[in-house]
Every structure is written in structure tokens, then in C-alpha cells.
Amino acid sequence: PEAITIQELANRMAERAVDVIKLLMKQGQMLKINDVIDADTAELIAEEMGHTVKRVSEADVEEGLFSIEDTTEHLKPRPPVVTIMGHVDHGKTSLLDAIRNSKVVTGEAGGITQHIGAYQIEQDGQKITFIDTPGHAAFSQMRARGAKSTDIVILVVAADDGVMPQTKEAIAHAKAADVPIIIAINKIDKEGSDPNRVRTELLSEELVTESMGGDVIDVEVSAKSGQNLDKLLEMIILQSEVLELQANPDRTAEGIVIEAQLDRGRGPVATVLVQKGTLKPGDILVAGAEWGRVRAMLDEDGKQVKEAPPSKPVEVLGFQGTPEAGDMVAVVENEARAREIVEYRQRQIREKASVVASGSRGSLEQMMN
Ligand code: GTP
Ligand code: MG
Numbered sequence: 001p002e003a004i005t006i007q008e009l010a011n012r013m014a015e016r017a018v019d020v021i022k023l024l025m026k027q028g029q030m031l032k033i034n035d036v037i038d039a040d041t042a043e044l045i046a047e048e049m050g051h052t053v054k055r056v057s058e059a060d061v062e063e064g065l066f067s068i069e070d071t072t073e074h075l076k077p078r079p080p081v082v083t084i085m086g087h088v089d090h091g092k093t094s095l096l097d098a099i100r101n102s103k104v105v106t107g108e109a110g111g112i113t114q115h116i117g118a119y120q121i122e123q124d125g126q127k128i129t130f131i132d133t134p135g136h137a138a139f140s141q142m143r144a145r146g147a148k149s150t151d152i153v154i155l156v157v158a159a160d161d162g163v164m165p166q167t168k169e170a171i172a173h174a175k176a177a178d179v180p181i182i183i184a185i186n187k188i189d190k191e192g193s194d195p196n197r198v199r200t201e202l203l204s205e206e207l208v209t210e211s212m213g214g215d216v217i218d219v220e221v222s223a224k225s226g227q228n229l230d231k232l233l234e235m236i237i238l239q240s241e242v243l244e245l246q247a248n249p250d251r252t253a254e255g256i257v258i259e260a261q262l263d264r265g266r267g268p269v270a271t272v273l274v275q276k277g278t279l280k281p282g283d284i285l286v287a288g289a290e291w292g293r294v295r296a297m298l299d300e301d302g303k304q305v306k307e308a309p310p311s312k313p314v315e316v317l318g319f320q321g322t323p324e325a326g327d328m329v330a331v332v333e334n335e336a337r338a339r340e341i342v343e344y345r346q347r348q349i350r351e352k353a354s355v356v357a358s359g360s361r362g363s364l365e366q367m368m369n
Contacts, residue, residue, distance in 0.1 A: 003036045003037065003038050003039060003042075003348075003351045003355070004036065004037060004039070004042050005033070005034050005035065005036050005037075006020050006021060006024075006031060006032070006033050006034070006035055006037060007033050007034060009037070009042050009045065009046070013046060013049060013051050015049055017033045019049070020045055020049075021033065023045055023048055023049070024037070024041075024045065029041075035355070036351060036354065036355055037355060038348065038351060038352055038355060074248040074250065074251070075246035075247060075248055076246060076247065076248070076249055077244075077245065077246055078245050078246060078247045078249075078309070078310040078311045079120065079126070079127035079128055079129055079240075079245070079310075079311040079312075080128055080129065080151045080152055080236065080237075080239075080240035080243065080245055080311070081129045081131065081149065081150045081151045081152075081273065081311055082128055082129065082130050082131070082150065082151065082152045082153075082154055082236055083130075083131045083133060083146045083147065083149075083150035083152070083153050083154070084096055084130065084131065084132050084133060084153075084154045084156060085133050085135075085143055085146065085147070085153055085154070085155055085156070085166075085170035085173070085174070086135055086155055086156035086157060086158075086166065086167055086170060087135050087156075087157070087158070087161070087164035087165065087166040087167045087170075088134075088135035088136050088137075088164075088166060089135065089158070089161075090135060090156045090157060090158040090161065090164075090167075090186060090187075091156055091158060091186040091187055091223045092132055092133065092135060092156045093132055094186075094223035094224070095154075095156060095184060095186060095221065095223040095229075096119075096130055096132050097223070098223045098224075098226055098229060099121065099130065099229055099232075099233070100119060100121060100130075100300075102226060102229055117131065117132050117258055117259045117271055118130065118131045118132070118258045118259075118271050118273060118300075118313035119299075119300035119313065120299075120300065120311070120312060120313060123233045123237065124237070126237050127311070128233065128236055128237070128240075129273070129311045129312070129313055131146060131150065131258060131273070131313070133146045135166050136166075137165065137166060140169060141326070142325060142326070143166075143169060143170055143173050144173050144176075145256075145325070145326040146173070147170075147173035147174050147176065147177040147179055148177045149256050149273065149275070150177075150179055151179065151180075151240060151243055151245055152179065152180055152181075152182060152236060152239055152240060152243075153170065153173075153174040153179050153180070153181045153182070154181075154182050154183075154184050154232075154236070155167065155170055155171065155174070155181050155182070155183050155184065156184045156186050157183060157184070157185055157186065157198050157202075158186050158187045158193075159185050159186065159187050159188050159190065159193035159194055159195045159197075159198055159220070160187055160190045160191075160192050160193045160194070161187075162194075162197055162198055162201050163198065163201035163202060163204070163205065167205075168205060171205050171207065180239055180243070181207065181216060182216075182217045182218070182219070182232070182235055182236065182239060183198075183202065183207070183209060183216060183217065183218035183219070184218075184219055184221050184232055185198050185199075185218060185219070185220045185221065186221050186222065186223055187222060187223070187224070188220045188221065188222050188227065189222040189224050189225045189227065195220050199211060199212055199218065200212075202216075217235050217238075217239065219231050219232045219235055245311075247275065247276050247277075247310035247311070248276055248277065248310075249277065249278050249309045249310055250277070250278070251276060251277040251278075252277050252283075252330070252331040252332075253274050253276065253277035253278055253279035253280075253283065253285070253308070253329070253330075253331045254274075254275055254276040254277055254328070254329060254330045254331070255272050255273050255274040255275045255276070255279070255328075255329040256272070256273050256275060256326065256327070256328055256329060257270050257271070257272055257287050257288070257323050257324065257325055257326060257327040257328075257329060258271040258272065258273050258313060258325060259271045259325050260287075260319075260322050260323050260324060260325060260327075261322065262322045266317055267317065267318075267319070268290070268292070268317075268319035268320070268321060268322040268323070269315055269316070269317060269319075270287060270315070270316050270319055270322070270323050271313055271314070271315050271316075272287070272308075272313065272314055272315075272316045272329050273311070273312075273313045274308045274309065274310055274311065274312050274313075274314070275310060275311075276310060277310070277331065278307050278308060278309045278310075279294065279297065279307070279308040279312075279314065279316075279331065280294065280297075280306065280307055280308075281294050281295065281296060281297060281306065282294060283331045284331065284332055284333075284334060284335055284337075284338050285316075285329055285330065285331045285332065285338070286329070286330055286332055286338050286341050286342060287319070287323035287327040287328070287329045287330075288323045288324055288327030288328070288345065289321075289323075289327075289342055289345040289346045289349055290319055290320060290321040290322065290323040290327075290342060291319070291320055291332075291335075291338035291339065291341070291342045292316070292318040292319035292320050293318050293335070294316055294317075294318050295317045295318030296316075296317045296318070297314040297315065297316055297317075298314060298315040298317070299314060299315075300313075
């Protein structure tokens with residue numbers, strides 16, 4: 001079962017329920033003997049108490065979904081996924097717009113000015129995928145996820161402002177995910193900009209740039225004037241060559257939701273970054289607690305695409321509900337399987353909510369006593 005009462009868990013382990021409650025209390029959860037805990041918590045508790053856990057039944061539905069690894073002979077080179085991070089207003093979106101506009105051939109389909117969170121460009125025959133992130137403090141989760149699903153982080157630091165709280169936070173996420181960082185010192189066109197101050201401040205974050213004798217690549221740029229954008233792209237390609245990025249394009253697709261919203265006319269729309277396999281129209285996919293059948297896939301110019309191979313971001317139409325940014329995406333064999341997984345996950349979400357509710361009731365009662 002995916003959820004279990006404390007009594008039942010204790011019974012199965014042949015332990016005393018009071019000991020389970022004590023352990024949970026140590027982890028800050030005030031629960032009573034008939035309260036329900038989720039499978040993950042139960043597993044942790046059981047392991048803490050020296051038991052080996054083997055999941056059965058429905059839990060396996062989820063377990064099986066992402067666990068298939070590709071063998072080396074099926075791997076082929078794929079473009080780098082580059083995530084732009086940095087403090088609020090340091091020019092992340094401007095930089096992405098500038099790069100994109102410099103790559104758009106005149107006369108190409110409109111929609112250039114429209115904001116998009118993810119797109120792919122081609123530089124000297126080499127594709128690069130870019131993903132934008134917000135710099136506002138409230139989006140820490142997005143930055144953490146961004147760092148995990150990317151190959152390279154471009155850390156944008158405004159030369160007139162320097163290293164700020166979310167600059168530091170982004171560095172921490174990139175380091176935790178072990179992702180190489182390229183520094184883009186932006187706004188160098190501005191009066192009072194001081195790129196060297198940025199480099200000095202980065203020393204305190206243990207990022208020693210090349211000009212300071214270290215090995216962190218830094219490029220002075222201006223999103224406004226377009227200065228050094230080519231150099232930045234060159235550095236990205238150089239860095240990605242070192243990484244030798246690969247994926248198997250010849251399998252059912254897996255990926256991650258970059259952003260998603262409910263569109264009045266088109267229904268749920270999710271920007272999906274394909275990480276493995278190739279996504280095609282007609283595919284049935286699961287994303288978090290939602291599923292859908294790919295009705296259409298659109299690229300950054302709003303053009304329909306018939307195939308999305310690894311590292312390709314596409315807008316996917318055809319979801320039944322709106323998934324959430326950060327949700328893992330996987331193509332499954334049929335609709336029945338999709339429904340089974342989604343029902344399981346939605347039930348888990350409901351149960352988690354009720355666990356939280358009963359947990360807080362417990363602690364409230366404690367407080368009253
Ligand atoms: P958030 O997404 O809110 O974190 O901001 P952001 O990092 O995406 O910054 P955005 O691109 O929205 O730019 C913020 C402001 O800085 C805008 O007014 C831009 O016009 C300005 N700006 C961005 N890059 C440059 C630059 O290179 N030079 C100058 N002078 N201004 C810039
Ligand atoms: Mg922005």
C-alpha cells in the first residue's frame with residue numbers, strides 16, 4: 001500500500017507503535033497511532049528501526065517508470081542544455097532575447113518579441129538549448145530544479161550591481177548539482193559598471209575567473225548593445241564539447257516540464273524539455289499527476305514539429321490537465337497505463353494532504369495540553 005497507519009506499520013515490523021511515534025516526533029511530526037503516513041516516510045522509519053524494505057503492489061507502478069538506463073552503444077551526441085541564472089534584474093531574459101534575435105534570420109516567422117522560457121538556436125551548425133529562470137527570491141525551487149536538469153549554468157551578474165543574494169544562491173545550486181558555471185558579466189555598456197569588482201566578489205564565492213588565474217570562464221557582455229554575445233556562445237560550445245553530452249534518441253521519450261499553463265484557447269500547454277528518446281505527436285505521456293496524448297508540438301517560432309529529440313524544448317498540446325514546472329515527463333505504452341499512474345499519483349497527493357492535516361491536528365492538540 002502507498003500509505004499505512006502507524007499501528008499497521010508497527011505491527012508489520014513487530015515493533016511497538018509508541019516507538020514509531022517517538023521516531024516521527026524526533027523528525028518533527030506529531031502523529032497518533034491511527035494516523036496515516038506515506039510510503040516514503042514509512043520506509044524511512046522502517047529503515048531507521050533496522051528493517052529492510054521491499055515495496056510491493058502499486059508502488060512499483062512508479063518505480064518502474066524512470067529506471068530504465070540506456071546502454072552506451074545506443075548513445076548519440078546531443079546539444080547542451082544551458083540554464084540562465086542570476087539575481088533579479090541582472091539581465092537574464094534580455095540576454096536570452098539578444099542571443100535569439102541575433103540568430104533569427106530576417107523575414108522569418110513572427111513571434112520574435114514574445115517571451116519564451118526555453119528555445120534552441122544553431123551556432124556554426126551546433127545546436128544550443130537555452131532555458132530562462134526568474135531571479136526573484138521566491139523562485140528558489142525553480143533554480144534548484146533548473147540546476148539539476150541542465151548541463152551548463154550561465155550565471156548573469158550585472159556589472160553595475162555585483163554579486164547579490166540570488167547570485168550566491170544560484171552558485172550554490174550549480175555547485176550542488178555539479179554543473180559547470182560560465183560567468184556572464186552583463187550591462188558593461190552602463191555607466192559605472194565595474195567588471196573587475198564582480199570578479200573580486202566572485203572570489204568570496206570560490207569562483208576564480210580565468211583573468212584572476214582560475215579556471216572559471218567569464219565573458220563581459222551587454223544584452224543591450226549585443227557586445228560579446230558571439231564570444232559567450234563560443235565559450236558555451238567549448239564547454240559543452242568537454243562534457244561529451246549524449247543521449248539515446250531511439251526510445252520512448254523522457255523529459256521535464258519547464259513551464260506549464262492553462263491557455264484559454266488551446267487548453268493546458270506545457271513546455272517540455274526532452275532528455276531521452278524522441279517525442280512525437282500521438283505519444284501518450286505522463287507528467288507528474290497529469291497525462292495527455294500529444295496533439296501537437298510547437299517550437300520557439302510557433303511552428304509545428306514532428307519530432308523532438310534529446311535536448312529539444314517544445315510546447316506540448318494535448319494534456320488533460322496542467323502539469324507543474326519541474327514534473328518529470330515519460331511516454332507510456334497506452335492510455336490505460338497513463339490513467340493508472342496518474343490515478344495513483346493523485347491519490348498520493350490527496351493522502352499526503354490528509355496526512356499533513358492530521359499531523360497538524362496532532363500538534364495543535366499537543367499545544368493545547
Ligand atoms: P528577472 O527575470 O526579473 O530576474 O530579471 P532578468 O534578469 O531577466 O532581467 P531583465 O532581462 O528583465 O532586465 C532587467 C533590466 O535591465 C531591464 O530594464 C533591461 O532593459 C536592463 N538590461 C538588461 N541587460 C542590460 C544591458 O546589457 N545593459 C543595460 N544598460 N541594461 C540592461
Ligand atoms: Mg527574466
